[in-house]
Amino acid sequence: MLSGARLPRSLHPVAWWLWAIALATAASRTSNPLLLALIFAVLGLVVTARRGDAPWARAFRYYLYLALVVVGIRVLFRIVFGTGVTADDHVLLTLPQLSTPDWYAGIQLGGAVSVEAVLSAAVDGMRLACLLCCIGAANTLANPKRALRVLPGALYELGVAVTVALSVAPQLVESVQRVAKARRLRAGRARGIRALPAIAIPVLHDALDRSLRLAAAMDSRGYGRTGTATPGSRRITGVLMLSGMAGLCVGVYGLLDPTVPRPLGLGGLAAGTLACAAGLVLGGRRVSRTRYRPDPWRWPEWAVAAGGTLAAVVLAAGTGYDPAALNPSLHPLQWPTLPLLPAAAILLAAVAAFAAPPPPAGPARITAPAREPAVDPV
Amino acid sequence: MLAATFAAVAVAAPAQAGPLPISQCTTTSGVILVVDFGHFGGPRLRACGSTPTTGYQLLNQGGWKTEGTGHDGPAFICRIGYSGHQSGKKFPTPQQDPCARTPPATAYWSYWHADPGRNSWSYSQLGAMSYKPKPGSVDAWVFGATDTGGTSGGPRFSPDSVRARNTTPGGGSSPRPSPKPSKPAATKPGAAPTTAAARPGTSTSASLAPPPSAPPSSSVSAEPTPTASESSFLDAAPVEAARTDTGSSAPALVTVGLVLLIGAAGAVVAKRRRAGG
Numbered sequence: 218m219l220s221g222a223r224l225p226r227s228l229h230p231v232a233w234w235l236w237a238i239a240l241a242t243a244a245s246r247t248s249n250p251l252l253l254a255l256i257f258a259v260l261g262l263v264v265t266a267r268r269g270d271a272p273w274a275r276a277f278r279y280y281l282y283l284a285l286v287v288v289g290i291r292v293l294f295r296i297v298f299g300t301g302v303t304a305d306d307h308v309l310l311t312l313p314q315l316s317t318p319d320w321y322a323g324i325q326l327g328g329a330v331s332v333e334a335v336l337s338a339a340v341d342g343m344r345l346a347c348l349l350c351c352i353g354a355a356n357t358l359a360n361p362k363r364a365l366r367v368l369p370g371a372l373y374e375l376g377v378a379v380t381v382a383l384s385v386a387p388q389l390v391e392s393v394q395r396v397a398k399a400r401r402l403r404a405g406r407a408r409g410i411r412a413l414p415a416i417a418i419p420v421l422h423d424a425l426d427r428s429l430r431l432a433a434a435m436d437s438r439g440y441g442r443t444g445t446a447t448p449g450s451r452r453i454t455g456v457l458m459l460s461g462m463a464g465l466c467v468g469v470y471g472l473l474d475p476t477v478p479r480p481l482g483l484g485g486l487a488a489g490t491l492a493c494a495a496g497l498v499l500g501g502r503r504v505s506r507t508r509y510r511p512d513p514w515r516w517p518e519w520a521v522a523a524g525g526t527l528a529a530v531v532l533a534a535g536t537g538y539d540p541a542a543l544n545p546s547l548h549p550l551q552w553p554t555l556p557l558l559p560a561a562a563i564l565l566a567a568v569a570a571f572a573a574p575p576p577p578a579g580p581a582r583i584t585a586p587a588r589e590p591a592v593d594p595v
Numbered sequence: 596m597l598a599a600t601f602a603a604v605a606v607a608a609p610a611q612a613g614p615l616p617i618s619q620c621t622t623t624s625g626v627i628l629v630v631d632f633g634h635f636g637g638p639r640l641r642a643c644g645s646t647p648t649t650g651y652q653l654l655n656q657g658g659w660k661t662e663g664t665g666h667d668g669p670a671f672i673c674r675i676g677y678s679g680h681q682s683g684k685k686f687p688t689p690q691q692d693p694c695a696r697t698p699p700a701t702a703y704w705s706y707w708h709a710d711p712g713r714n715s716w717s718y719s720q721l722g723a724m725s726y727k728p729k730p731g732s733v734d735a736w737v738f739g740a741t742d743t744g745g746t747s748g749g750p751r752f753s754p755d756s757v758r759a760r761n762t763t764p765g766g767g768s769s770p771r772p773s774p775k776p777s778k779p780a781a782t783k784p785g786a787a788p789t790t791a792a793a794r795p796g797t798s799t800s801a802s803l804a805p806p807p808s809a810p811p812s813s814s815v816s817a818e819p820t821p822t823a824s825e826s827s828f829l830d831a832a833p834v835e836a837a838r839t840d841t842g843s844s845a846p847a848l849v850t851v852g853l854v855l856l857i858g859a860a861g862a863v864v865a866k867r868r869r870a871g872g
Contacts, residue, residue: 266868301722334668341666539689540693552843
């Protein structure tokens with residue numbers, strides 16, 4: 218049993234998503250740069266160790282670039298829109314200050330920039346970047362097409378749309394890489410803006426081609442078939458789902474906005490949940506699906522999901538360590554501390570790199586001659 | 596709505612701004628600062644500062660200290676502490692609000708002014724760093740919820756109950772005795788120190804100022820306000836701010852080591868995968 222669980226296979230996508238979302242939750246709870254750095258390191262290790270060879274599995278690097286851009290933008294904005302310097306701050310540089318009229322007082326452009334402001338902007342950006350990279354890691358590690366299977370039947374079309382949308386970015390990246398390689402082989406000289414048509418047009422062409430192929434492949438496999446459902450029942454399902462979603466939105470808004478009476482929020486949430494559940498049940502009846510090659514859920518899945526969840530729970534609970542250490546203050550400037558329990562919990566999430574089975578060997582997949590999109594029968 | 600506590604125009608506070616003993620504030624000079632810790636079961640503290648000054652400067656002198664948020668910087672007043680109250684612990688505590696992002700409009704320090712001669716509060720339209728209180732005015736900070744227009748959630752005491760009454764510095768400076776002075780004190784004998792501190796004529800300024808070298812918690816045991824009457828105040832005398840050190844760099848070094856270790860493990864794994872594949 219144990220050895221079977223550890224044979225090369227792709228881990229259940231839900232396990233990877235649970236792990237990544239839990240780590241993102243943990244990251245959102247802290248602005249301690251040390252803990253965030255540990256989360257980044259864990260993400261990097263697990264992605265390096267357990268990503269497959271599919272096109273989406275090569276996207277993590279681009280999430281890292283995006284993360285750098287996020288940090289840069291955050292710091293830039295904090296420098297341009299000054300937030301005030303106190304007497305104890307260490308001034309890094311002073312920009313020319315734009316004065317605003319009296320009726321617009323409170324917004325400052327330029328002015329003194331302190332080390333503290335730059336550091337806190339960088340840490341704030343780092344937290345957002347960490348959330349991005351968690352989602353990026355999940356996209357890299359989990360097979361989005363296999364994740365479709367766990368959706369309830371009624372959400373099936375929606376799930377197909379989401380899956381196709383999710384895999385667009387990595388496939389575009391792959392497309393760009395392929396076109397660039399082809400240009401290099403043909404010794405394409407144009408650089409910069411002039412090279413754009415030579416890259417953009419083949420990439421767009423490629424995207425169109427791929428959509429048509431995907432549509433044909435899905436059609437031939439029976440996607441979008443309505444089965445035995447009558448137009449009436451389809452309409453009822455649609456109305457139930459839409460009104461349920463609207464009810465959920467109103468309910469959540471009502472619960473988050475303190476000026477809305479609480480019963481309204483709770484009522485909306487309950488009504489929305491009921492309508493959604495009814496729609497799911499009704500819609501699920503018309504889609505009958507068989508399982509081919511079901512994804513097993515064995516102990517590696519449990520270990521991966523539990524490792525991530527533990528980190529989220531420890532950082533959200535705030536007990537067993539000083540909660541102030543999660544959000545260290547930069548005024549006055551001081552070294553952040555490393556709370557032991559959260560750090561240990563985050564490091565434990567790295568267990569995923571060893572608990573998860575190695576991904577299936579890739580070469581056979583990459584060089585598959587048919588360039589038909591691999592839509593797994595669900 | 597939250598813009599009131601959010602300041603951006605960082606005007607370097609004038610050099611002469613500083614804390615003053617409460618008796619130095621008069622009807623025409625100095626600014627009275629009132630901070631209501633009632634939400635946290637603490638007292639209402641009253642202090643005095645010289646002008647010209649800013650709302651931020653008033654809250655960061657004479658033992659007072661504020662903390663901003665990670666998102667908005669120090670100009671957003673997220674926590675307030677006074678070294679004579681609970682040994683300088685800043686409220687809300689990290690358990691109550693991490694102060695990483697802008698706090699919700701239902702639980703934050705709202706900023707209120709009363710110009711000289713006015714007996715009603717106005718919600719501050721400027722942040723603490725931008726607002727320059729007029730001599731003889733009152734600045735109040737109240738924790739809790741306000742509506743977006745700043746018409747609700749204001750201080751539950753009147754500006755006149757805290758305003759300086761004397762016209763020359765050094766005289767009796769205590770607030771007018773409250774109209775319903777000692778109802779809680781009569782029912783709860785334990786509140787005696789608190790009400791005594793707010794009574795005119797008594798030497799109140801020492802009640803909350805810790806002696807320079809005494810253990811911090813000793814002087815602050817004045818029974819906090821659950822028992823204090825509607826308009827009782829403790830006068831916070833100017834004290835030296837506690838020095839803070841920069842902490843140890845060891846945790847940062849340990850983390851760098853850990854990250855390098857994980858990175859090395861990742862490199863080994865990648866190399867092995869490349870060799871195996």
